[in-house]
Amino acid sequence: MGLKRIVHLAGAFRAAVARQGVPAIPSIVKKYLLTTRLGSRFAMRGVTGKLVRAAEIPDYRQSFRATLPEGWPARHVEVTLSLPAIPARPHLEFADHPLAPDGQGGDTVVASAMGGFAVSHDLGTSWRYVKIAGQEDRRILHAKQIAGGTYLLQATERLPDRSAPRNVDLLVADEDGKVLAANRLMASPWHSCRAVDIANDVLMYAEYPFEVPNATPEQRDISRVWRSRDGGRSWQVVFEARDIRHFHFLQARPGHPGEWWLTCGDAVMESRIYVSRDDGQTWRDVTAGTGTHLRFGAAEMPRTLFRLTDLAWVDDEAVWGTDDYLYSVRGTEQGARMFRARCDDALLPMEIGRARWQIRNMVDVGDFFFVLTQGCNRADATAEEKRPGVFLMPKRAPLAPAPALVHLFDVPVHSQVRTGFTYSRASRAAKDGTFFTYRASTDAFPTGHKLLKWEVKWG
Numbered sequence: 001m002g003l004k005r006i007v008h009l010a011g012a013f014r015a016a017v018a019r020q021g022v023p024a025i026p027s028i029v030k031k032y033l034l035t036t037r038l039g040s041r042f043a044m045r046g047v048t049g050k051l052v053r054a055a056e057i058p059d060y061r062q063s064f065r066a067t068l069p070e071g072w073p074a075r076h077v078e079v080t081l082s083l084p085a086i087p088a089r090p091h092l093e094f095a096d097h098p099l100a101p102d103g104q105g106g107d108t109v110v111a112s113a114m115g116g117f118a119v120s121h122d123l124g125t126s127w128r129y130v131k132i133a134g135q136e137d138r139r140i141l142h143a144k145q146i147a148g149g150t151y152l153l154q155a156t157e158r159l160p161d162r163s164a165p166r167n168v169d170l171l172v173a174d175e176d177g178k179v180l181a182a183n184r185l186m187a188s189p190w191h192s193c194r195a196v197d198i199a200n201d202v203l204m205y206a207e208y209p210f211e212v213p214n215a216t217p218e219q220r221d222i223s224r225v226w227r228s229r230d231g232g233r234s235w236q237v238v239f240e241a242r243d244i245r246h247f248h249f250l251q252a253r254p255g256h257p258g259e260w261w262l263t264c265g266d267a268v269m270e271s272r273i274y275v276s277r278d279d280g281q282t283w284r285d286v287t288a289g290t291g292t293h294l295r296f297g298a299a300e301m302p303r304t305l306f307r308l309t310d311l312a313w314v315d316d317e318a319v320w321g322t323d324d325y326l327y328s329v330r331g332t333e334q335g336a337r338m339f340r341a342r343c344d345d346a347l348l349p350m351e352i353g354r355a356r357w358q359i360r361n362m363v364d365v366g367d368f369f370f371v372l373t374q375g376c377n378r379a380d381a382t383a384e385e386k387r388p389g390v391f392l393m394p395k396r397a398p399l400a401p402a403p404a405l406v407h408l409f410d411v412p413v414h415s416q417v418r419t420g421f422t423y424s425r426a427s428r429a430a431k432d433g434t435f436f437t438y439r440a441s442t443d444a445f446p447t448g449h450k451l452l453k454w455e456v457k458w459g
Helices: 005-021 024-035 036-044
Strands: 061-067 076-082 093-096 108-115 116-120 128-131 138-147 149-159 168-174 179-185 196-199 201-204 222-230 237-241 248-254 262-266 272-276 294-298 299-302 311-314 315-322 338-342 350-357 357-367 368-373 389-392 406-410 434-437 452-458
Touching: 005 024, 005 406, 036 093, 061 116, 076 338, 076 406, 108 138, 116 138, 138 168, 138 196, 196 248, 201 248, 222 248, 311 357, 315 357, 350 389, 357 434
Parallel strands: 093 138
Antiparallel strands: 061 076, 076 452, 093 108, 108 116, 116 128, 138 149, 149 168, 168 179, 196 201, 201 222, 222 237, 248 262, 262 272, 294 299, 311 315, 315 338, 338 350, 357 368, 368 389, 389 406, 434 452
16 A cells, blocks of 8 residues: 555545544444455355355356236246356446447446446456556446447545535546546536436536435535536536435437436425426426326325436337335325326326335336336335335336236345345346346345346247
């Protein structure tokens, strides 16, 4: 460890103690150690407590098979989950699965790591780790392929000081680790790979500011949308909102040049969907005419049905699942929902189906979307309730009485910790039935990288 790094870490440690007090020293030390190479080895522990070395990592693989309802485009589906058979270090986290020109998933998959990122050009079979000079002791929080073998990276401190004025480094790098552009912005990171996109040389991302505990709206950082028209070399703010907690989703709508969809949350009146049709110059709230509740027959649902972390388009409709349990629903049972609505200036949602827990991602797999939830987030949740759900939905609604959303299976969880499972990070679309998601360390399998491979076969 170099002298410069020791001085930096000592300063960060003193600042953390000054902020949190002497009693917090054990937790500060523990948090730091978990971000070191030694700590990442302990993060690979199974629930047995046995340290698993790289050469000993099992070939984790598990399959699930389900019969689909009459009237659906397929009769059976088999889903195989697995982890990449690569060394344990560096510890990789799913970051991006770029689309091919045909709109389906491509062969490239991107993962983030401490000090750099990793790239696979054979759909996750082999990986190349790319070190970024000057970032050895920093975390590459997000990585997105933007053009011609270049990548947009968001780098933060190993242990960010969330009480300090916000800043983030936006780097453009190639696969040799050469930094082509670097900007330190007084800005916040984005939430997941669904909150950054590039279309027709317009690159935008939406902020997800760190939340100060018990902060009032006036004490929050302003949530903003940043845009670059020169491949990440320079950035400008094109939209901002002080009266929301943060943005969740920002994507360009395929086949509609200049059109971008933006969503935010989390409270009732913060849950909104905006649309721009001029590459971010102006934005329209397409949920503005909605009150605190919407009526569906005898039931009333809170406008948090517009709180979402993923959304897709089918023909002239938008389809999404709620990142909300709809606790204040009236006249029907609680639970997350799937909705669809025509892409008009005012969205009029129609309920498709219900999921047990909050919905995190939708992945395009041909005629279907895979719908992925988190686990239950109650403190008293049972082991069974903590398991994330996997649902299947045809893109086009089947004829009644065939259901429009079907539960396939629940993902095993090998710890007692509540989990957000994908944490909103997943492929946009599969390549020949294969896609990828993020996973918490003990979701699906006891150890391994935060990178889960899904292989889908139809019957």
